[in-house]
Amino acid sequence: GENVEQHPSTLSVQEGDSAVIKCTYSDSASNYFPWYKQELGKGPQLIIDIRSNVGEKKDQRIAVTLNKTAKHFSLHITETQPEDSAVYFCAASIQGGKLIFGQGTELSVKP
Amino acid sequence: DAGVIQSPRHEVTEMGQEVTLRCKPISGHNSLFWYRQTMMRGLELLIYFNNNVPIDDSGMPEDRFSAKMPNASFSTLKIQPSEPRDSAVYFCASSLALGKQPQHFGDGTRLSIL
Numbered sequence: 001g002e003n004v005e006q007h008p009s010t011l012s013v014q015e016g017d018s019a020v021i022k023c024t025y026s027d028s029a030s031n032y033f034p035w036y037k038q039e040l041g042k043g044p045q046l047i048i049d050i051r052s053n054v055g056e057k058k059d060q061r062i063a064v065t066l067n068k069t070a071k072h073f074s075l076h077i078t079e080t081q082p083e084d085s086a087v088y089f090c091a092a093s094i095q096g097g098k099l100i101f102g103q104g105t106e107l108s109v110k111p
Numbered sequence: 112d113a114g115v116i117q118s119p120r121h122e123v124t125e126m127g128q129e130v131t132l133r134c135k136p137i138s139g140h141n142s143l144f145w146y147r148q149t150m151m152r153g154l155e156l157l158i159y160f161n162n163n164v165p166i167d168d169s170g171m172p173e174d175r176f177s178a179k180m181p182n183a184s185f186s187t188l189k190i191q192p193s194e195p196r197d198s199a200v201y202f203c204a205s206s207l208a209l210g211k212q213p214q215h216f217g218d219g220t221r222l223s224i225l
Contacts, residue, residue: 031211032210032211032212034213034214036216041218042218042219043115043202043204043216043217043218043219044154044202044216045216046213046214046215049213051211089154093210093211097142097159097161097166097206097208097209097210097212098156098159098167099144099156099214100156101153101154102153103153104153104154
């Protein structure tokens with residue numbers, strides 16, 4: 001079945017720096033890749049998603065890239081702020097609509 | 112717009128008791144998902160419904176777990192009897208449809224079985 005690997009598990013950056021989180025997936029049929037941000041005591045919140053017919057998508061300080069050949073996708077956060085500190089999850093959607101989640105990255109942005 | 116609403120937010124009960132978790136999906140969403148989150152196993156999909164019909168329950172850990180969706184605006188996840196290893200945060204999510212659609216999560220139920 002589909003497997004999603006996410007790296008790194010923890011990431012610490014200085015405010016204003018960029019942060020990059022990478023994920024790989026195993027099922028070449030996966031066609032939808034959302035990213036979620038989870039704050040303490042809250043459910044995961046969708047921050048950006050990308051579909052398999054697109055290579056890159058940007059929304060203000062957040063961008064996601066997808067390399068279907070290599071089966072990996074990445075989240076880029078520029079000009080990080082302390083409020084970006086949270087756990088970030090990547091996911092891949094397989095046939096039937098199931099989402100398989102990565103293990104999560106705990107991002108810490110130090111002021 | 113109201114998001115996915117889960118209740119209760121916290122539940123503490125003794126092992127052997129029946130536990131019922133409740134979820135109200137976003138109005139108009141046709142798909143509903145139940146997840147469990149633990150430190151050891153991360154986010155696991157337990158079961159999901161489309162148009163109130165269970166599609167895949169292969170993630171349900173044991174027969175002690177059951178889920179129902181009697182109508183488009185309500186779903187329950189029941190554990191009977193509960194065990195300490197069921198302690199986790201349980202999330203409900205909904206989406207417009209299955210496939211390339213974002214899932215919107217509730218804030219979860221933190222379940223502790225003593």
